Amino acid sequence: MRDREELLQERLEQLERGASLEECLQGLGEEDATLLRTAAELRTTRFPQRDPQAVTEQRAALVHQAKEQRHMNREPASKPRIRPESPFTLWGWLPLPAAAALVVVLLVAASVVALVGSSPGGSRGDSPGTDTGGQIAGEAPADELEPVLLAAPDPQRAVLRDTRGLVEIRSGDGDWQRGEAGQLISSADAVRTGALSAATLAFYDGSAAHLGPATEVVVDDLAARTDGGPRVVALTQLRGETEHDVAETAVEGSLYAVHTGAGSGLAQGTKFKVVAAAAFTRFYVTEGSVAVSNLDVVVTVVAGQATTINLGEAPLAPVFLVSGDGEVFEIGSVWIVAGQSLLTDSSTVIVGSPQPGDWVAFEGRILIDGTRLVDKIVLLWRHPANRFALTGAVDVIGDTQWTIAGRKVGVDGETAIDEGIAVGDRVAASGVALSDGTLLARSIRALDDRLHFEFTGVVDSVGDQWSISGRAIAVDENTEIEGVIATGDLVAVEGRILDDGIWLAREIEPADEDEREFEFTGTVDNTDPWEVSGIALATDERTEIEGDIGVGDRVEVEGEVLEDGIWLASEIELVDKALFRFHLVGEASGVEPWVVAGVPFTVDGDTEIDDGIEVGDLVKVRGRILEDGTLLAEKIKLIAHLGLGCFSYTGAVNGFEEGKITLHNWQTIIFDDEVEFEDDDLEIGSVILVQVCVDDDGNVIVVKIIIIFFLDEVPVVVVLVDDDDDDDDDD
Amino acid sequence: MHDPGEQTRVVLAQEGNVDALGELYDQHHESVFRYVLARVGDRHLAEDLTGDVFMKMLAGLNGYRPKQVPFRAWLYRIARNRVTDHYRREGLRTHTALDEADGPSPDDDLESAVETSLTVERVQHAVADLDDTQREVVVLRFLIGLSLREVAAALEKSVGAVKSLQHRGLTALRSQLAHERS
Numbered sequence A: 001m002r003d004r005e006e007l008l009q010e011r012l013e014q015l016e017r018g019a020s021l022e023e024c025l026q027g028l029g030e031e032d033a034t035l036l037r038t039a040a041e042l043r044t045t046r047f048p049q050r051d052p053q054a055v056t057e058q059r060a061a062l063v064h065q066a067k068e069q070r071h072m073n074r075e076p077a078s079k080p081r082i083r084p085e086s087p088f089t090l091w092g093w094l095p096l097p098a099a100a101a102l103v104v105v106l107l108v109a110a111s112v113v114a115l116v117g118s119s120p121g122g123s124r125g126d127s128p129g130t131d132t133g134g135q136i137a138g139e140a141p142a143d144e145l146e147p148v149l150l151a152a153p154d155p156q157r158a159v160l161r162d163t164r165g166l167v168e169i170r171s172g173d174g175d176w177q178r179g180e181a182g183q184l185i186s187s188a189d190a191v192r193t194g195a196l197s198a199a200t201l202a203f204y205d206g207s208a209a210h211l212g213p214a215t216e217v218v219v220d221d222l223a224a225r226t227d228g229g230p231r232v233v234a235l236t237q238l239r240g241e242t243e244h245d246v247a248e249t250a251v252e253g254s255l256y257a258v259h260t261g262a263g264s265g266l267a268q269g270t271k272f273k274v275v276a277a278a279a280f281t282r283f284y285v286t287e288g289s290v291a292v293s294n295l296d297v298v299v300t301v302v303a304g305q306a307t308t309i310n311l312g313e314a315p316l317a318p319v320f321l322v323s324g325d326g327e328v329f330e331i332g333s334v335w336i337v338a339g340q341s342l343l344t345d346s347s348t349v350i351v352g353s354p355q356p357g358d359w360v361a362f363e364g365r366i367l368i369d370g371t372r373l374v375d376k377i378v379l380l381w382r383h384p385a386n387r388f389a390l391t392g393a394v395d396v397i398g399d400t401q402w403t404i405a406g407r408k409v410g411v412d413g414e415t416a417i418d419e420g421i422a423v424g425d426r427v428a429a430s431g432v433a434l435s436d437g438t439l440l441a442r443s444i445r446a447l448d449d450r451l452h453f454e455f456t457g458v459v460d461s462v463g464d465q466w467s468i469s470g471r472a473i474a475v476d477e478n479t480e481i482e483g484v485i486a487t488g489d490l491v492a493v494e495g496r497i498l499d500d501g502i503w504l505a506r507e508i509e510p511a512d513e514d515e516r517e518f519e520f521t522g523t524v525d526n527t528d529p530w531e532v533s534g535i536a537l538a539t540d541e542r543t544e545i546e547g548d549i550g551v552g553d554r555v556e557v558e559g560e561v562l563e564d565g566i567w568l569a570s571e572i573e574l575v576d577k578a579l580f581r582f583h584l585v586g587e588a589s590g591v592e593p594w595v596v597a598g599v600p601f602t603v604d605g606d607t608e609i610d611d612g613i614e615v616g617d618l619v620k621v622r623g624r625i626l627e628d629g630t631l632l633a634e635k636i637k638l639i640a641h642l643g644l645g646c647f648s649y650t651g652a653v654n655g656f657e658e659g660k661i662t663l664h665n666w667q668t669i670i671f672d673d674e675v676e677f678e679d680d681d682l683e684i685g686s687v688i689l690v691q692v693c694v695d696d697d698g699n700v701i702v703v704k705i706i707i708i709f710f711l712d713e714v715p716v717v718v719v720l721v722d723d724d725d726d727d728d729d730d731d
Numbered sequence B: 001m002h003d004p005g006e007q008t009r010v011v012l013a014q015e016g017n018v019d020a021l022g023e024l025y026d027q028h029h030e031s032v033f034r035y036v037l038a039r040v041g042d043r044h045l046a047e048d049l050t051g052d053v054f055m056k057m058l059a060g061l062n063g064y065r066p067k068q069v070p071f072r073a074w075l076y077r078i079a080r081n082r083v084t085d086h087y088r089r090e091g092l093r094t095h096t097a098l099d100e101a102d103g104p105s106p107d108d109d110l111e112s113a114v115e116t117s118l119t120v121e122r123v124q125h126a127v128a129d130l131d132d133t134q135r136e137v138v139v140l141r142f143l144i145g146l147s148l149r150e151v152a153a154a155l156e157k158s159v160g161a162v163k164s165l166q167h168r169g170l171t172a173l174r175s176q177l178a179h180e181r182s
Helices: A002-016 A021-025 A030-042 A052-072 A087-093 A096-115 B004-014 B018-040 B043-063 B071-090 B110-115 B120-128 B132-144 B148-155 B159-181
Strands: A158-164 A167-171 A176-178 A189-193 A198-202 A208-211 A216-223 A232-245 A255-259 A264-267 A271-276 A280-287 A289-294 A297-302 A305-310 A319-330 A334-337 A340-343 A349-351 A359-366 A372-381 A387-396 A401-404 A407-410 A426-433 A439-446 A451-461 A465-468 A471-474 A490-497 A503-510 A517-527 A530-532 A535-537 A544-546 A554-561 A567-574 A581-591 A594-596 A599-601 A618-625 A631-638 A645-657 A660-663 A668-670 A686-694 A700-710
Touching (some): A030 B132, A264 A271, A280 A289, A280 A297, A297 A305, A334 A372, A387 A407, A401 A426, A451 A554, A517 B043, A535 A567, A594 A618, A594 A631, B018 B043, B018 B132, B043 B071, B120 B159, B132 B148
Parallel strands (some): A349 A372, A407 A439, A471 A503
Antiparallel strands (some): A167 A176, A167 A189, A198 A208, A216 A232, A232 A271, A387 A401, A387 A426, A451 A517, A490 A503, A517 A554, A554 A567, A594 A599, A660 A668, A686 A700
16 A cells, blocks of 8 residues: 555646646556546636735735734733842742743743834733734724834933733822833832733833832932933832832932832942831842841842841841752751752742642742741742543533543532533533542533633723723623722633634633632744733743644643732643543542543554653543543653752852852851853852752752852851840841 | 745745735735635625635734745645634535536446546535544645645645645545435
8 A cells, every 4th residue: 555655746746747637647557547537627627716805915914913913913912021030039939940931931932022013013002911913904004003112212201011911100299090011100200010910111321110010119319321411219118019220320429219118228339128017128139239227227148148127126137048949848847848958937929829739939038047037939830739621512411420431420509510511412521630630620611612711800990991900801792790800900711712812801800919820722922932812921941832733733732820910821722623531630540540630541553652661650642432421542641750959049159169168147058060150250258048858759959050149258157045036037 | 836036025025025015925826715704605705705714814924834834835834724614603514505517417427527628616525524634634635736845844744744635635525526426
């Protein structure tokens, strides 16, 4: 058979090279000759001419859209911004490989912002979620549109950039108005962000203040001069979290100040973060130094350090930092993450209700007695519970059990089931696989001609047309809206993407801060950086991208909206067009015969199986449901182990020799040639940042050492008895 | 069928050159229309879907990587997805509103049936009963004229698999045409 296929192809190529059909037919058997004649005849199929008017109109529309797009590409897009090159913000909140991956993603996104601009058809001030469907009729010609500002036009004004979610501006004593990228901010103006939102104030001298979620800042004084006069930027941070990237200047009298209710920080050529809470303010410095003051007491906080000002008190002595991420082993007053003990207190912020087995990021301080007091713990990745997904036709509908594609699937009061599903309808069911192999559905959705979406976002506006985290959301008489929802509220939205691209909500309800998952099915607009149905997606090394996905493909996307509004995808996969599919994630309790998540399935010669899968490994299985309900795996993938986690800490060098460094607190670091380290400049008083990872066996491996500052003298560690043990005991 | 100027046009279009973009449209709109028409069978619908395909091409152009897939193959991936989308929305596999074209005489034998110049309506009817992949291979390879390699790239299959599919597709199509005739 193979020879005949080759022979046919050979003769087809001969025909394509211009040989006559008769020549090509020579020597062929009757059957092959007929095939070649069929092929030749197909090539002469008579097609009708295209409608010339349609051709002209389509071409014009295409060119018009391209012009529009080219124009819009000059605008700043609200792609994920590059965070300041802060070792703590980068290494602290992502695993090392993840940090590298996300940095790459963000750099790429930012490059696109700089070089190309916003997504096709995006409107002025688009956020990543803004509908990018371009309309041609009735829009102003591209040349008449005003480009959005990327940089402040003069020292007295800052430009608002990289807006995500809900960003509002107030001029002087006026009302709060919706802020858009490109707007100018002057002295006495205020900017605030909602939940899952962020924005950047870019100053004339190149300095920038990045506002995180739920943050409010007032511009007190602004003269970001570069003409030889003193640069003055003074902000008051009323609440929230800001990161500052301060341009260097040698001009006397220059200042970059951040005032809070509890104290102030003055900086030059520095990167630092300010967290303003009701009872305290905390300054974290990642580059250079910041003079932090209150009640006439000034402390200098250098790179790798933090200080706290409790309300009405002087700043505490600076302490060094620890941050990282890893698997949670214990929670409570003391958490164990990546094998490290982390103390929490009443001011520790915990986001996402992490549980043992989950993966979290943490950020905190090393107290003088060596205790690691954690300021913030954020859920990064929920341990994949045994879960399943399957698509097929409904055979039986029962109160506690359905049969879908021949498989029995349990339902209970928590199972979300689309209305109107009848026997014979095509559905997608997903849920948990119980330990006995029973499938319990958490949702059963009708597979109709519209695309499902659900996400959590902040309400930008309400009305006939809602805007949620920048995404235009339509509502109609069937939309269920729970309670009274106002601008700034966090909501969970669920609905369908209609044929014309409109996102129509079926339900909008108040959401919890911890519920930030998203899931939708859409069309790939771009893969580098990822954009699906107008949504810019960040990815990291945990993002599972299934299939060779290209622009125009239909994909299902799942992930989480990060605190500052970035949509981080955990999974992007091609939509299986075929019915009767299944998908399992769980622990392999058997490999021959195969059982994953308690569910047995079969394999055959075509099943792709990752090497080295053993009982107990976490795996993902995809395949077909056969007519008798048997599951036949097409692919079994090992979910890679990432070790237990990685973390970074800082300290001042008190002594060193080859392969060994002693810190100010007498902690010793032993390292070998494998460690990335430029030690030529190391000296007593160097502040170093040490990156370590913990492998699956709990071994701590030093990965990298970076010198980030030089102190005139090494801090002396004196352990004091602290009577006040209910809050910050840095001193 | 490699066109050295095409790569230049693609790069220029990616850089925002609308003339190059227009040339890409000029170069490919007929064949995309033919592909769509062969798949959906309705001329007006095919006109509309062809327009959609080029809008999607524009939307994705910056993400297109010439080293990963030939341009024509990429373009037909978009066209294929658009047609699939259409069927998904309509809940149909094939369009059924075609007027029956005049077929060859019942007295014709198999070969003469095939040798009679085919109309797109007949072809569309005949390929509709092939399995999905065979149909894609037959349409892209023989109605549109993509090379074996381009078809493989468009369908994300190996060249060997496409070679096999074209043989099986032609065999099935020949039977189908003969069946229509009888």
